[in-house]
Amino acid sequence: MEIFAxxxxxxxxxxxxxxxxxxxxxxxxGILGLINFAHGDITMIGALVSLTFIQLLVAAGVPPAAVLxxxxxxxMLVCAVLGLTIERVAYRPLRRAPRLAPLITxxxxxxxxxxxxxxxxxxxxxALPAIVEPLQFTVFGAQLTSLQAAIFLLACLIMxxxxxxxxxxxxxxxxRATEQNPDVAGLMGVNTNTVIAFTFxxxxxxxxxxxxxxxxxYGIGHYFMGFxxxxxxxxxxxxxxxxxVGGAVLGGLLLGVIExxxxxxxxxxxxxxxGSNYRDVFAFLVLILVLVLRPSGLLGQHSxxxx
Amino acid sequence: MLxxxxxxxxxxxxxxxxxxxxxxxxxxxVALIGANGAGKSSTLKALSGLLKPHAxxxxxxxxxxxxxxxxxxxxxxxxxxxxxxxxxxxxTVAENLAMGAYIHTDKAAVSxxxxxxxxxxxxxxxxxxxxxxxxxxxEQQMLAMARALMCRPRLLLLDxxxxxxxPLMVQKIFETVRAVAAEGVTLLLVEQNxxxxxxxxxxxxxxxxxxxxxxxxxxxLLASPQVRQAYLGE
Numbered sequence: 057m058e059i060f061a062x063x064x065x066x067x068x069x070x071x072x073x074x075x076x077x078x079x080x081x082x083x084x085x086g087i088l089g090l091i092n093f094a095h096g097d098i099t100m101i102g103a104l105v106s107l108t109f110i111q112l113l114v115a116a117g118v119p120p121a122a123v124l125x126x127x128x129x130x131x132m133l134v135c136a137v138l139g140l141t142i143e144r145v146a147y148r149p150l151r152r153a154p155r156l157a158p159l160i161t162x163x164x165x166x167x168x169x170x171x172x173x174x175x176x177x178x179x180x181x182x183a184l185p186a187i188v189e190p191l192q193f194t195v196f197g198a199q200l201t202s203l204q205a206a207i208f209l210l211a212c213l214i215m216x217x218x219x220x221x222x223x224x225x226x227x228x229x230x231x232r233a234t235e236q237n238p239d240v241a242g243l244m245g246v247n248t249n250t251v252i253a254f255t256f257x258x259x260x261x262x263x264x265x266x267x268x269x270x271x272x273x274y275g276i277g278h279y280f281m282g283f284x285x286x287x288x289x290x291x292x293x294x295x296x297x298x299x300x301v302g303g304a305v306l307g308g309l310l311l312g313v314i315e316x317x318x319x320x321x322x323x324x325x326x327x328x329x330x331g332s333n334y335r336d337v338f339a340f341l342v343l344i345l346v347l348v349l350r351p352s353g354l355l356g357q358h359s360x361x362x363x
Numbered sequence: 364m365l366x367x368x369x370x371x372x373x374x375x376x377x378x379x380x381x382x383x384x385x386x387x388x389x390x391x392x393v394a395l396i397g398a399n400g401a402g403k404s405s406t407l408k409a410l411s412g413l414l415k416p417h418a419x420x421x422x423x424x425x426x427x428x429x430x431x432x433x434x435x436x437x438x439x440x441x442x443x444x445x446x447x448x449x450x451x452x453x454x455t456v457a458e459n460l461a462m463g464a465y466i467h468t469d470k471a472a473v474s475x476x477x478x479x480x481x482x483x484x485x486x487x488x489x490x491x492x493x494x495x496x497x498x499x500x501x502e503q504q505m506l507a508m509a510r511a512l513m514c515r516p517r518l519l520l521l522d523x524x525x526x527x528x529x530p531l532m533v534q535k536i537f538e539t540v541r542a543v544a545a546e547g548v549t550l551l552l553v554e555q556n557x558x559x560x561x562x563x564x565x566x567x568x569x570x571x572x573x574x575x576x577x578x579x580x581x582x583x584l585l586a587s588p589q590v591r592q593a594y595l596g597e
Contacts, residue, residue: 226465233451233462239413240449242433243442244514245466 061198063320064313069204071312072211073273076266077289078296078304079218080259086235086299087255089155093162094142096286097169098135098260100279102267104177106131107277111185120188124268131264139260143253166286173279184275207269214262215305222301231255235299284336288315291343297356306354315339364389364518364549365410370419372405379405381573382419387518387551392544394560394581395553396594397570403553404446406570407520410551411443412436423518438466440517444524446553448507452496456487459495459506463513473513480509483539501532508539518549525556537563557594561585569594 077099084092109127118126146165150158190201222228233241234251242248270285271277292311296303319335346353365387372380380402387393395403408414410421412433421429423441433443451459460480464473481488484505490498495506504524511519521540525533533556540563544550554560561567561581569577569590577584584590 229458232454236451236453237449240445243437244462245434245437247434
């Protein structure tokens with residue numbers, strides 16, 4: 057029972073990070089029908105930029121709270137500009153091209169970001185300097201650190217804020233209208249290019265925060281870290297129903313919990329043949345099962361017509 | 364108010380509109396009739412900024428607007444109710460109307476516009492919280508018109524408002540067209556139902572294979588043997 061509670065806690069924390077990244081995939085897919093494979097790498101850039109900020113600020117003796125705040129803002133700014141640039145340079149010229157063209161471009165952008173990061177930060181793992189010693193709590197028999205709690209709460213706050221924004225704000229309504237019929241949204245006075253650019257900005261800034269969270273949680277950063285994170289988040293988005301913002305949240309949390317439970321029990325269940333290092337298998341097992349059994353995902357309304 | 368010279372619209376290499384001239388005066392109600400595929404919808408798409416014309420000039424309200432995007436034109440009071448209504452299916456009726464008011468930020472005036480829209484179409488008021496995709500075809504057409512009125516247009520382009528609707532609903536939609544015109548909005552109406560369109564409008568143009576073949580007052584067109592034979596089924 058203790059293992060169970062512990063894995064649920066770990067899973068929710070991890071899942072909340074997946075959910076943040078999944079939002080970026082799902083928002084762009086919703087509005088453009090494009091799977092932005094570079095999104096995981098934007099998160100990686102966010103992680104490495106925030107790592108650099110933390111290293112510099114800690115060395116300069118800045119207080120911990122200010123370090124985290126500045127690192128988060130710096131990473132969001134860099135990623136927002138990066139997301140806008142990628143949309144403008146790589147995707148917008150292909151808006152009317154066959155679907156495969158932007159998809160392949162996205163993979164190209166992903167590789168470009170990875171190796172640009174390798175040039176800037178090197179190929180070695182980068183360690184997070186000590187900032188503050190997290191506190192430990194016990195909840196229902198599970199260990200919970202103040203860092204885990206902070207990640208989970210902040211992620212929930214961002215997700216709730218985003219859902220509210222899309223549901224209730226003028227820009228959010230314009231985003232949904234553009235998603236459903238871009239020509240008619242234009243007839244209503246919506247500059248759809250601005251809306252699409254804003255979607256990239258928003259997704260990338262949220263991805264940057266997720267990157268910072270990963271760095272804080274695991275204590276390291278690496279130029280290739282966006283690949284697996286991106287795939288997991290993509291899986292989460294598909295699980296929830298790609299294009300559906302609430303689905304990305306649900307899919308992320310669910311995937312995190314499934315993965316953690318599997319990692320916690322697989323050793324016992326297989327008599328020690330398979331260990332928790334097989335955890336990634338489960339995420340992709342979920343992806344395959346969803347694609348076979350329910351391609352539109354848990355909350356998706358439409359499927360089939362989009363590649 | 365609207366003056367079109369030598370307008371051409373092409374899809375790939377195929378010309379859908381071959382150099383038409385068209386005038387709509389302030390406060391006029393003008394019909395553009397013709398068979399399926401005559402180029403009527405392409406004309407409206409070019410006028411509203413959804414399609415970039417291949418050639419020609421479009422002047423609106425004293426300025427050239429050729430090739431300007433739709434989101435720019437609606438701010439100048441030129442709105443289109445597109446063919447097939449184009450409601451946002453997963454937005455509620457109220458949210459669809461709010462999209463119509465997207466360009467207006469004066470809250471008091473927008474809420475008066477909402478009241479006016481609901482007064483004009485009480486059905487929409489009953490269904491304001493429903494997703495627009497769940498409405499009937501006629502209700503969707505009402506919503507599309509009400510939404511366009513939320514833009515406060517000075518020139519309203521209507522593309523096939525009667526398409527696929529029951530006769531009673533067609534009557535209701537055309538009553539609304541007349542009511543809107545009576546408020547001083549200039550209207551250009553594209554219709555396949557030539558009789559109804561010409562009975563409603565002041566003047567008419569007849570389009571065939573991308574060209575305008577007749578232009579006259581609605582009365583004369585209704586009386587013209589050519590129109591009677593080709594479009595009124597006599």
